[in-house]
Amino acid sequence: MKYQDHLDSAALEQYASALNTRAKQARASGRLSASDLRDRILESGGLCEWCGRGLVNDAFELDHIISLKQRGANTAENLAVACPDCNRQKGQKHPARFAAEISLATPRKTALVKRILRHYAMESLEQASLFTEPASQRESAGKDSRDSTGEPHYRW
Numbered sequence: 001m002k003y004q005d006h007l008d009s010a011a012l013e014q015y016a017s018a019l020n021t022r023a024k025q026a027r028a029s030g031r032l033s034a035s036d037l038r039d040r041i042l043e044s045g046g047l048c049e050w051c052g053r054g055l056v057n058d059a060f061e062l063d064h065i066i067s068l069k070q071r072g073a074n075t076a077e078n079l080a081v082a083c084p085d086c087n088r089q090k091g092q093k094h095p096a097r098f099a100a101e102i103s104l105a106t107p108r109k110t111a112l113v114k115r116i117l118r119h120y121a122m123e124s125l126e127q128a129s130l131f132t133e134p135a136s137q138r139e140s141a142g143k144d145s146r147d148s149t150g151e152p153h154y155r156w
């Protein structure tokens with residue numbers, strides 16, 4: 001979608017419906033309406049909520065902060081307005097890991113990045129290594145619980 005003063009209702013409907021379909025396939029809870037999307041988009045102030053880049057008259061995407069595969073909900077609270085680069089770089093990464101990466105790459109942290117780092121009590125990529133350490137070291141670390149997929153298992 002393109003970020004413009006006038007957000008096209010049909011495009012919003014279509015985007016919401018695509019997100020709802022993906023959520024249904026992932027058996028995620030929550031359902032989004034076009035007005036949920038419009039509210040989130042306007043709240044972003046036209047800036048990528050991850051890196052802070054200006055999006056006005058540019059393409060942007062809506063990203064599930066906790067991915068649907070990691071049991072994130074398909075709700076407005078779990079949506080971030082993202083530039084295509086951030087959305088691609090984040091992929092299926094845990095939001096805390098991506099927030100730590102972003103905070104190293106960009107001098108000014110966005111409200112979303114600050115909120116996530118605060119939530120997970122992380123200030124630097126040192127802590128992010130908790131999410132990336134090799135499997136062999138996981139057993140001994142024992143600092144967090146992981147589910148059967150091997151992904152970190154945190155509550156949002």
Ligand SMILES: [Zn+2]
Pocket residue numbers: 048049050051052053082083084085086087
């Ligand atoms: Zn970005």
